[in-house]
Amino acid sequence: xxxxxxxxxxxxxxxxxxxxxxxxxxxxxxxxxxxxxxxxxxxxxxxxxxxxxxxxxxxxxxxxxxxxxxxxxxxxxxxxxxxxxxxxxxxxxxxxxxxxxxxxxxxxxxxxxxxxxxxxxxxxxxxxxxxxxxxxxxxxxxxxxxxxxxxxxxxxxxxxxxxxxxxxxxxxxxxxxxxxxxxxxxxxxxxxxxxxxxxxxxxxxxxxxxxxxxxxxxxxxxxxxxxxxxxxxxxxxxxxxxxxxxxxxxxxxxxxxxxxxxxxxxxxxxxxxxxxxxxxxxxxxxxxxxxxxxxxxxxxxxxxxxxxxxxxxxxxxxxxxxxxxxxxxxxxxxxxxxxxxxxxxxxxxxxxxxxxxxxxxxxxxxxxxxxxxxxxxxxxxxxxxxxxxxxxxxxxxxxxxxxxxxxxxxxxxxxxxxxxxxxxxxxxxxxxxxxxxxxxxxxxxxxxxxxxxxx
Amino acid sequence: xxxxxxxxxxxxxxxxxxxxxxxxxxxxxxxxxxxxxxxxxxxxxxxxxxxxxxxxxxxxxxxxxxxxxxxxxxxxxxxxxxxxxxxxxxxxxxxxxxxxxxxxxxxxxxxxxxxxxxxxxxxxxxxxxxxxxxxxxxxxxxxx
Numbered sequence: 001x002x003x004x005x006x007x008x009x010x011x012x013x014x015x016x017x018x019x020x021x022x023x024x025x026x027x028x029x030x031x032x033x034x035x036x037x038x039x040x041x042x043x044x045x046x047x048x049x050x051x052x053x054x055x056x057x058x059x060x061x062x063x064x065x066x067x068x069x070x071x072x073x074x075x076x077x078x079x080x081x082x083x084x085x086x087x088x089x090x091x092x093x094x095x096x097x098x099x100x101x102x103x104x105x106x107x108x109x110x111x112x113x114x115x116x117x118x119x120x121x122x123x124x125x126x127x128x129x130x131x132x133x134x135x136x137x138x139x140x141x142x143x144x145x146x147x148x149x150x151x152x153x154x155x156x157x158x159x160x161x162x163x164x165x166x167x168x169x170x171x172x173x174x175x176x177x178x179x180x181x182x183x184x185x186x187x188x189x190x191x192x193x194x195x196x197x198x199x200x201x202x203x204x205x206x207x208x209x210x211x212x213x214x215x216x217x218x219x220x221x222x223x224x225x226x227x228x229x230x231x232x233x234x235x236x237x238x239x240x241x242x243x244x245x246x247x248x249x250x251x252x253x254x255x256x257x258x259x260x261x262x263x264x265x266x267x268x269x270x271x272x273x274x275x276x277x278x279x280x281x282x283x284x285x286x287x288x289x290x291x292x293x294x295x296x297x298x299x300x301x302x303x304x305x306x307x308x309x310x311x312x313x314x315x316x317x318x319x320x321x322x323x324x325x326x327x328x329x330x331x332x333x334x335x336x337x338x339x340x341x342x343x344x345x346x347x348x349x350x351x352x353x354x355x356x357x358x359x360x361x362x363x364x365x366x367x368x369x370x371x372x373x374x375x376x377x378x379x380x381x382x383x384x385x386x387x388x389x390x391x392x393x394x395x396x397x398x399x400x401x402x403x404x405x406x407x408x409x410x411x412x413x414x415x416x417x418x419x420x421x422x423x424x425x426x427x428x429x430x431x432x433x434x435x436x437x438x439x440x441x442x443x444x445x446x447x448x449x450x451x452x453x454x455x
Numbered sequence: 456x457x458x459x460x461x462x463x464x465x466x467x468x469x470x471x472x473x474x475x476x477x478x479x480x481x482x483x484x485x486x487x488x489x490x491x492x493x494x495x496x497x498x499x500x501x502x503x504x505x506x507x508x509x510x511x512x513x514x515x516x517x518x519x520x521x522x523x524x525x526x527x528x529x530x531x532x533x534x535x536x537x538x539x540x541x542x543x544x545x546x547x548x549x550x551x552x553x554x555x556x557x558x559x560x561x562x563x564x565x566x567x568x569x570x571x572x573x574x575x576x577x578x579x580x581x582x583x584x585x586x587x588x589x590x591x592x593x594x595x596x597x598x599x
Contacts, residue, residue, distance in 0.1 A: 382577035418568030
């Protein structure tokens, strides 16, 4: 990933890389299609089915790092050999890449197709001897039956999409494609276009990218004490793109660096306005990707952005999710440097799968945002109430500022206040809105009763 | 004698549930019940049958329903807030069908907590502890 490239260079480099990443240079050429068509014709006559398998050794990079490039070739060859020489099923290798990927066709009994393929893969997924060591190949598979009336190129596309998606979400798993009539199966080409469009938005048309702001409120007084900047992408043809999809795509492609920079710069610019109108204590919350934190130059970028905007460091809170990813040394150094800079650090979504109290204690954070999943039950259920109260008590021992996320009703806000929670965020207190709509009357200044004001 | 926990507006079943919950949490203060806003007023002001402060000590905590016959929990709350000796006494307001405005009003008037009725018995003790435990409340063991 070209983490150290300029935004422009990283854009084009990443797009090229994106193609390589889905790599396994396996173009659906006419010869490939005709070879598969031939196999399919033969299979159909004997009540057999043809299954296409796209395989990838998901730990190829690690194998090459530890044992050398040659070992990777050995592992790849062995995985392919096991596929081809399996006792019960006849397989044919169609394409292979020395980097651990291949495309194969297997002819199996139609009624037992999946069972036979799983059986075969069970034998493929075994230790491979390498020099005087052994290696466990993480064999990720995309598989699909190629029925008589299927378009072969579409099936190839589907299995390759499946192996790419599986490699990302469940390395070492087998993912079967849904019936090939399903037009939604072609996720990889879609993603590639999405990344292209995002790169274009960042470089040529940044107005597509907007920030909305959601107030962070003092539950005792109703005053706005801060705002979380939330990315919105409105593409001229796609319409609004989900922020989660956008950020995931950016993280996979290195575009997170220019995207994060754009968000930070704009949010700080807005912060200068609200520090004047709302108060000097106003704090802007900006989400940061763990990938940004791994870049040693991130601290310098933040420092530069603060200087450029004139916002004091303590008026910026950088929000981080997935604390499990934050324990490597580079990230820790970055976090410590950010703290030394005076910037606030917050843990987002606390209470979901990726965060733990043990991590929190080791991280230099001053704010913890409690995930909505721990908030939504406090109005309705006494055991949820007590659980959340206990979590708040636990987090309070760390001496950090606590913000409850996802408050949607007055009773939730009241209960959270009752358990000593001071700050909150959620639809009940204010939805994410464009900057112009953030304050009820611009320039008035001292916050408001967000909940149930008589007006 | 320990100061009391004044509970306003609960029917017999709820009163018993509240007593049980506080006893379960080892809160040793006596629980005093008033049926409605008028009776609560008499208790707080030491009028009528409540004139003897030795028998009817000022409360350390007030737990009141929002909707009361002959008045509102907000009246009780304001009365307690304006009483010289009770200015810092936590008042917990309970309701199951409060509007956003009512919840907001209870907070403005200085309620220590607002609780939905169906969770109140279970969580009351913890909330009392969180409300900045007043010196007058008896021994409360940690836990539960």
